[in-house]
Amino acid sequence: MQNELNKSLGTVADTSETCYNEAQSLNDNLRTVIGDVKATERLFHKSAEETHNLMKKANDNANKLSKLQESINRIENAMPLATTITHILNSLDAIQNNMAIGNPLSLDTLNHSARRAPAPKSRAIQYSCALCNGPHWINECETYLTSQQRKDRAKEINVCTRCGRACTLDRHGNHIGCSRADTLCSRCYPLRDKDESNHHAAFCSIRSQERMERIEQDQLQEHSRKRSLSDSGHPEQEAKREPLDPPVFDARPPRQPYRGRHPRGSRGSRGAHRGHRPSA
Numbered sequence: 001m002q003n004e005l006n007k008s009l010g011t012v013a014d015t016s017e018t019c020y021n022e023a024q025s026l027n028d029n030l031r032t033v034i035g036d037v038k039a040t041e042r043l044f045h046k047s048a049e050e051t052h053n054l055m056k057k058a059n060d061n062a063n064k065l066s067k068l069q070e071s072i073n074r075i076e077n078a079m080p081l082a083t084t085i086t087h088i089l090n091s092l093d094a095i096q097n098n099m100a101i102g103n104p105l106s107l108d109t110l111n112h113s114a115r116r117a118p119a120p121k122s123r124a125i126q127y128s129c130a131l132c133n134g135p136h137w138i139n140e141c142e143t144y145l146t147s148q149q150r151k152d153r154a155k156e157i158n159v160c161t162r163c164g165r166a167c168t169l170d171r172h173g174n175h176i177g178c179s180r181a182d183t184l185c186s187r188c189y190p191l192r193d194k195d196e197s198n199h200h201a202a203f204c205s206i207r208s209q210e211r212m213e214r215i216e217q218d219q220l221q222e223h224s225r226k227r228s229l230s231d232s233g234h235p236e237q238e239a240k241r242e243p244l245d246p247p248v249f250d251a252r253p254p255r256q257p258y259r260g261r262h263p264r265g266s267r268g269s270r271g272a273h274r275g276h277r278p279s280a
């Protein structure tokens, strides 16, 4: 009986130890699981944080995108303004050209004073000189250079000296329906009286005289420039070039000689100018 009790007690003790050991191992496992769960939780928090950051970045980008869209909208809204400016510039060119058709000088003045960029070639109007049909304004004609040559030519081919256009003349020799019949030359009036000032700039004797003096000055300058070049140049080269480029002092000016009035003392001994005074 005592033996059996002892045996049973031993079995209980064994079983308890086994139970204890298993409980211990279960506890260990549980701890590991808890650790894993905690690690998973940390990972979850981390990924939640990253998601949050990503969301924030996405929001920022969305904001940037909307700002960009706003800018594009603004640019698109501004586009009609650019178109309007282009329209205004086109209109300005048209006005300028229209003014120039009536009065070639106005184009000159506008271009010189305003320094606006010249109109693109596609929009440039075609010039046609009423005197020689050349592609230039009548007052830039070099075929008929002096006011007297131009008046003679105008009389010959019925060009009005007031508006500078080909016209039909009445029996007094006046352009019928001339748009500039009463317009006075700004260079002549009031220096001269109205009768003498009623002409187009191309036929102005004062401008003609100034033009010829300018041309003569240019030619003198060109001559002295060539002379100083040949003085300082190499003699051999100069000798070689001579057949092609004749001595400057005997060279005739490329343009028609000026037969008008010269300023005092400019005539010299060359006698190239057989002049008569231009009439107004």
Ligand SMILES: [Zn+2]
Residues within 6 Å of the ligand: 129, 130, 131, 132, 133, 134, 136, 137, 138, 140, 141, 142, 143, 144
């Ligand atoms: Zn011409």
Ligand SMILES: [Zn+2]
Residues within 6 Å of the ligand: 160, 161, 162, 163, 164, 165, 167, 175, 178, 179, 180, 181
């Ligand atoms: Zn006329």
Ligand SMILES: [Zn+2]
Residues within 6 Å of the ligand: 185, 186, 187, 188, 189, 197, 199, 201, 203, 204, 205, 206, 207
């Ligand atoms: Zn004049």
